[in-house]
Amino acid sequence: MIKDIIKVSDEKMNKTITVLKKELASMKAGRANxxxxxxxxxxxxxxxxxxxxxxxxxxxxxxxxxxxxxxxxxxxxxxxxxxxxxxxxxxxxxxxxxxxxIPELTEETRKNLVKNVKKTGEESKVAIRAIRRDCNDKIKALKKENEVSEDEMKKAEEDIQKRTDSFIKEIDKLLEAKEKEIMSI
CATH class of the missing domain: 3.30.1360.40 (Gyrase A; domain 2)
Structure with a gap:
Protein backbone atom coordinates (compact mmCIF):
# COMPACT_ATOMS: atom_id res chain seq x y z
CA MET A 1 0.00 0.00 0.00
CA ILE A 2 2.61 2.53 1.08
CA LYS A 3 4.88 1.63 -1.84
CA ASP A 4 2.01 2.33 -4.26
CA ILE A 5 1.31 5.71 -2.64
CA ILE A 6 5.01 6.66 -2.84
CA LYS A 7 5.24 5.44 -6.45
CA VAL A 8 2.26 7.59 -7.48
CA SER A 9 3.70 10.64 -5.68
CA ASP A 10 7.07 10.10 -7.43
CA GLU A 11 5.32 10.01 -10.81
CA LYS A 12 3.44 13.22 -10.02
CA MET A 13 6.60 14.98 -8.81
CA ASN A 14 8.48 13.89 -11.95
CA LYS A 15 5.63 15.23 -14.06
CA THR A 16 5.87 18.56 -12.21
CA ILE A 17 9.60 18.74 -13.06
CA THR A 18 8.86 17.91 -16.71
CA VAL A 19 6.25 20.69 -16.89
CA LEU A 20 8.72 23.14 -15.29
CA LYS A 21 11.43 22.22 -17.83
CA LYS A 22 9.00 22.86 -20.71
CA GLU A 23 7.90 26.13 -19.13
CA LEU A 24 11.49 27.32 -18.69
CA ALA A 25 12.45 26.26 -22.22
CA SER A 26 9.62 28.35 -23.66
CA MET A 27 10.84 31.52 -21.91
CA LYS A 28 12.97 33.68 -24.16
CA ALA A 29 16.50 34.37 -22.99
CA GLY A 30 17.93 36.51 -25.77
CA ARG A 31 18.72 33.48 -27.91
CA ALA A 32 16.66 31.65 -30.49
CA ASN A 33 15.08 28.50 -29.10
CA ILE A 102 14.99 37.66 -31.22
CA PRO A 103 15.87 41.10 -29.84
CA GLU A 104 18.72 41.67 -27.40
CA LEU A 105 17.42 41.73 -23.86
CA THR A 106 17.78 44.94 -21.88
CA GLU A 107 18.85 44.80 -18.23
CA GLU A 108 15.29 45.59 -17.14
CA THR A 109 13.85 42.85 -19.36
CA ARG A 110 16.38 40.36 -17.99
CA LYS A 111 15.39 41.22 -14.42
CA ASN A 112 11.69 40.82 -15.25
CA LEU A 113 12.38 37.47 -16.91
CA VAL A 114 14.30 36.31 -13.82
CA LYS A 115 11.29 37.32 -11.67
CA ASN A 116 9.05 35.23 -13.93
CA VAL A 117 11.46 32.29 -13.71
CA LYS A 118 11.46 32.50 -9.91
CA LYS A 119 7.65 32.74 -9.83
CA THR A 120 7.32 29.68 -12.07
CA GLY A 121 9.83 27.81 -9.89
CA GLU A 122 7.93 28.72 -6.73
CA GLU A 123 4.69 27.44 -8.28
CA SER A 124 6.44 24.14 -9.03
CA LYS A 125 7.72 23.92 -5.45
CA VAL A 126 4.20 24.53 -4.15
CA ALA A 127 2.94 21.73 -6.42
CA ILE A 128 5.64 19.35 -5.10
CA ARG A 129 4.72 20.19 -1.50
CA ALA A 130 1.02 19.65 -2.25
CA ILE A 131 1.85 16.20 -3.63
CA ARG A 132 3.81 15.47 -0.42
CA ARG A 133 0.87 16.61 1.71
CA ASP A 134 -1.59 14.42 -0.23
CA CYS A 135 0.73 11.45 0.09
CA ASN A 136 1.12 11.98 3.86
CA ASP A 137 -2.66 12.30 4.23
CA LYS A 138 -3.18 8.97 2.47
CA ILE A 139 -0.63 7.29 4.72
CA LYS A 140 -2.28 8.75 7.84
CA ALA A 141 -5.63 7.43 6.57
CA LEU A 142 -4.05 3.96 6.33
CA LYS A 143 -2.82 4.35 9.91
CA LYS A 144 -6.33 5.29 11.11
CA GLU A 145 -7.70 2.17 9.44
CA ASN A 146 -4.98 0.15 11.23
CA GLU A 147 -3.53 -1.04 7.93
CA VAL A 148 -0.03 0.22 8.83
CA SER A 149 1.81 0.63 12.13
CA GLU A 150 3.02 3.91 13.67
CA ASP A 151 6.63 3.01 12.75
CA GLU A 152 5.74 2.25 9.13
CA MET A 153 3.88 5.55 8.89
CA LYS A 154 6.83 7.55 10.31
CA LYS A 155 9.31 5.76 8.02
CA ALA A 156 7.10 6.43 4.98
CA GLU A 157 6.72 10.11 5.89
CA GLU A 158 10.51 10.45 6.24
CA ASP A 159 10.97 8.74 2.87
CA ILE A 160 8.48 11.10 1.22
CA GLN A 161 10.20 14.11 2.82
CA LYS A 162 13.58 12.98 1.44
CA ARG A 163 12.07 12.60 -2.03
CA THR A 164 10.40 16.02 -1.75
CA ASP A 165 13.70 17.63 -0.72
CA SER A 166 15.48 16.06 -3.69
CA PHE A 167 12.84 17.35 -6.13
CA ILE A 168 13.01 20.84 -4.59
CA LYS A 169 16.82 20.78 -5.05
CA GLU A 170 16.34 19.78 -8.69
CA ILE A 171 13.95 22.70 -9.18
CA ASP A 172 16.51 25.06 -7.62
CA LYS A 173 19.21 23.78 -10.02
CA LEU A 174 16.93 24.28 -13.03
CA LEU A 175 16.06 27.81 -11.90
CA GLU A 176 19.70 28.69 -11.28
CA ALA A 177 20.70 27.46 -14.76
CA LYS A 178 17.88 29.43 -16.43
CA GLU A 179 18.76 32.53 -14.42
CA LYS A 180 22.41 32.28 -15.56
CA GLU A 181 21.27 31.83 -19.16
CA ILE A 182 19.08 34.94 -18.96
CA MET A 183 21.66 37.14 -17.23
CA SER A 184 24.55 36.15 -19.52
CA ILE A 185 25.04 38.52 -22.43
Whole structure:
Protein backbone atom coordinates (compact mmCIF):
# COMPACT_ATOMS: atom_id res chain seq x y z
CA MET A 1 0.00 0.00 0.00
CA ILE A 2 2.61 2.53 1.08
CA LYS A 3 4.88 1.63 -1.84
CA ASP A 4 2.01 2.33 -4.26
CA ILE A 5 1.31 5.71 -2.64
CA ILE A 6 5.01 6.66 -2.84
CA LYS A 7 5.24 5.44 -6.45
CA VAL A 8 2.26 7.59 -7.48
CA SER A 9 3.70 10.64 -5.68
CA ASP A 10 7.07 10.10 -7.43
CA GLU A 11 5.32 10.01 -10.81
CA LYS A 12 3.44 13.22 -10.02
CA MET A 13 6.60 14.98 -8.81
CA ASN A 14 8.48 13.89 -11.95
CA LYS A 15 5.63 15.23 -14.06
CA THR A 16 5.87 18.56 -12.21
CA ILE A 17 9.60 18.74 -13.06
CA THR A 18 8.86 17.91 -16.71
CA VAL A 19 6.25 20.69 -16.89
CA LEU A 20 8.72 23.14 -15.29
CA LYS A 21 11.43 22.22 -17.83
CA LYS A 22 9.00 22.86 -20.71
CA GLU A 23 7.90 26.13 -19.13
CA LEU A 24 11.49 27.32 -18.69
CA ALA A 25 12.45 26.26 -22.22
CA SER A 26 9.62 28.35 -23.66
CA MET A 27 10.84 31.52 -21.91
CA LYS A 28 12.97 33.68 -24.16
CA ALA A 29 16.50 34.37 -22.99
CA GLY A 30 17.93 36.51 -25.77
CA ARG A 31 18.72 33.48 -27.91
CA ALA A 32 16.66 31.65 -30.49
CA ASN A 33 15.08 28.50 -29.10
CA UNK A 34 12.41 26.49 -30.95
CA UNK A 35 10.69 25.77 -27.60
CA UNK A 36 9.67 29.46 -27.56
CA UNK A 37 7.05 28.52 -30.16
CA UNK A 38 5.69 25.45 -28.34
CA UNK A 39 2.67 27.23 -26.87
CA UNK A 40 1.70 28.97 -30.10
CA UNK A 41 -1.00 27.44 -32.27
CA UNK A 42 -2.20 28.64 -35.66
CA UNK A 43 -5.53 27.98 -37.29
CA UNK A 44 -5.06 25.44 -40.06
CA UNK A 45 -8.14 24.27 -41.96
CA UNK A 46 -10.36 25.24 -39.03
CA UNK A 47 -8.26 23.48 -36.38
CA UNK A 48 -5.81 25.03 -33.94
CA UNK A 49 -2.48 23.35 -34.71
CA UNK A 50 0.91 23.75 -32.98
CA UNK A 51 3.48 25.56 -35.17
CA UNK A 52 5.93 22.66 -35.04
CA UNK A 53 3.29 20.57 -36.87
CA UNK A 54 2.88 23.18 -39.63
CA UNK A 55 6.47 23.52 -40.72
CA UNK A 56 10.15 23.03 -40.10
CA UNK A 57 11.56 25.23 -37.33
CA UNK A 58 15.30 25.92 -37.45
CA UNK A 59 17.92 28.27 -36.02
CA UNK A 60 20.06 29.62 -38.87
CA UNK A 61 21.77 32.14 -36.54
CA UNK A 62 21.92 32.42 -32.73
CA UNK A 63 19.21 35.10 -32.57
CA UNK A 64 17.02 34.04 -35.50
CA UNK A 65 14.27 31.42 -35.65
CA UNK A 66 13.18 30.32 -39.12
CA UNK A 67 9.87 28.62 -39.84
CA UNK A 68 9.47 26.99 -43.23
CA UNK A 69 5.79 25.97 -43.58
CA UNK A 70 5.14 22.71 -45.39
CA UNK A 71 1.95 24.17 -46.84
CA UNK A 72 2.13 27.67 -48.33
CA UNK A 73 -1.53 28.12 -47.35
CA UNK A 74 -0.52 28.16 -43.68
CA UNK A 75 1.75 31.23 -44.09
CA UNK A 76 -0.78 33.90 -43.11
CA UNK A 77 -2.22 31.96 -40.15
CA UNK A 78 1.27 31.25 -38.78
CA UNK A 79 2.20 34.93 -39.01
CA UNK A 80 -1.10 35.93 -37.38
CA UNK A 81 -0.61 33.43 -34.52
CA UNK A 82 2.91 34.77 -33.84
CA UNK A 83 1.64 38.35 -33.79
CA UNK A 84 -1.19 37.42 -31.38
CA UNK A 85 1.17 35.51 -29.06
CA UNK A 86 2.95 36.98 -26.05
CA UNK A 87 6.35 36.67 -27.78
CA UNK A 88 6.39 40.32 -28.76
CA UNK A 89 8.22 39.60 -32.01
CA UNK A 90 7.14 40.69 -35.48
CA UNK A 91 7.63 37.97 -38.08
CA UNK A 92 9.20 38.82 -41.40
CA UNK A 93 8.79 36.60 -44.43
CA UNK A 94 10.01 36.33 -47.97
CA UNK A 95 7.25 34.02 -49.20
CA UNK A 96 9.33 30.91 -48.46
CA UNK A 97 10.44 31.30 -44.83
CA UNK A 98 9.10 33.20 -41.83
CA UNK A 99 11.93 34.68 -39.77
CA UNK A 100 11.72 35.76 -36.14
CA UNK A 101 14.57 37.96 -34.98
CA ILE A 102 14.99 37.66 -31.22
CA PRO A 103 15.87 41.10 -29.84
CA GLU A 104 18.72 41.67 -27.40
CA LEU A 105 17.42 41.73 -23.86
CA THR A 106 17.78 44.94 -21.88
CA GLU A 107 18.85 44.80 -18.23
CA GLU A 108 15.29 45.59 -17.14
CA THR A 109 13.85 42.85 -19.36
CA ARG A 110 16.38 40.36 -17.99
CA LYS A 111 15.39 41.22 -14.42
CA ASN A 112 11.69 40.82 -15.25
CA LEU A 113 12.38 37.47 -16.91
CA VAL A 114 14.30 36.31 -13.82
CA LYS A 115 11.29 37.32 -11.67
CA ASN A 116 9.05 35.23 -13.93
CA VAL A 117 11.46 32.29 -13.71
CA LYS A 118 11.46 32.50 -9.91
CA LYS A 119 7.65 32.74 -9.83
CA THR A 120 7.32 29.68 -12.07
CA GLY A 121 9.83 27.81 -9.89
CA GLU A 122 7.93 28.72 -6.73
CA GLU A 123 4.69 27.44 -8.28
CA SER A 124 6.44 24.14 -9.03
CA LYS A 125 7.72 23.92 -5.45
CA VAL A 126 4.20 24.53 -4.15
CA ALA A 127 2.94 21.73 -6.42
CA ILE A 128 5.64 19.35 -5.10
CA ARG A 129 4.72 20.19 -1.50
CA ALA A 130 1.02 19.65 -2.25
CA ILE A 131 1.85 16.20 -3.63
CA ARG A 132 3.81 15.47 -0.42
CA ARG A 133 0.87 16.61 1.71
CA ASP A 134 -1.59 14.42 -0.23
CA CYS A 135 0.73 11.45 0.09
CA ASN A 136 1.12 11.98 3.86
CA ASP A 137 -2.66 12.30 4.23
CA LYS A 138 -3.18 8.97 2.47
CA ILE A 139 -0.63 7.29 4.72
CA LYS A 140 -2.28 8.75 7.84
CA ALA A 141 -5.63 7.43 6.57
CA LEU A 142 -4.05 3.96 6.33
CA LYS A 143 -2.82 4.35 9.91
CA LYS A 144 -6.33 5.29 11.11
CA GLU A 145 -7.70 2.17 9.44
CA ASN A 146 -4.98 0.15 11.23
CA GLU A 147 -3.53 -1.04 7.93
CA VAL A 148 -0.03 0.22 8.83
CA SER A 149 1.81 0.63 12.13
CA GLU A 150 3.02 3.91 13.67
CA ASP A 151 6.63 3.01 12.75
CA GLU A 152 5.74 2.25 9.13
CA MET A 153 3.88 5.55 8.89
CA LYS A 154 6.83 7.55 10.31
CA LYS A 155 9.31 5.76 8.02
CA ALA A 156 7.10 6.43 4.98
CA GLU A 157 6.72 10.11 5.89
CA GLU A 158 10.51 10.45 6.24
CA ASP A 159 10.97 8.74 2.87
CA ILE A 160 8.48 11.10 1.22
CA GLN A 161 10.20 14.11 2.82
CA LYS A 162 13.58 12.98 1.44
CA ARG A 163 12.07 12.60 -2.03
CA THR A 164 10.40 16.02 -1.75
CA ASP A 165 13.70 17.63 -0.72
CA SER A 166 15.48 16.06 -3.69
CA PHE A 167 12.84 17.35 -6.13
CA ILE A 168 13.01 20.84 -4.59
CA LYS A 169 16.82 20.78 -5.05
CA GLU A 170 16.34 19.78 -8.69
CA ILE A 171 13.95 22.70 -9.18
CA ASP A 172 16.51 25.06 -7.62
CA LYS A 173 19.21 23.78 -10.02
CA LEU A 174 16.93 24.28 -13.03
CA LEU A 175 16.06 27.81 -11.90
CA GLU A 176 19.70 28.69 -11.28
CA ALA A 177 20.70 27.46 -14.76
CA LYS A 178 17.88 29.43 -16.43
CA GLU A 179 18.76 32.53 -14.42
CA LYS A 180 22.41 32.28 -15.56
CA GLU A 181 21.27 31.83 -19.16
CA ILE A 182 19.08 34.94 -18.96
CA MET A 183 21.66 37.14 -17.23
CA SER A 184 24.55 36.15 -19.52
CA ILE A 185 25.04 38.52 -22.43
Missing amino acids: PAMLDKIEAEYYGTMTPLNQLGNISIPEPRILAIQPWDKGAFKSIEKAILKSDLGINPSSDGEIIRLI
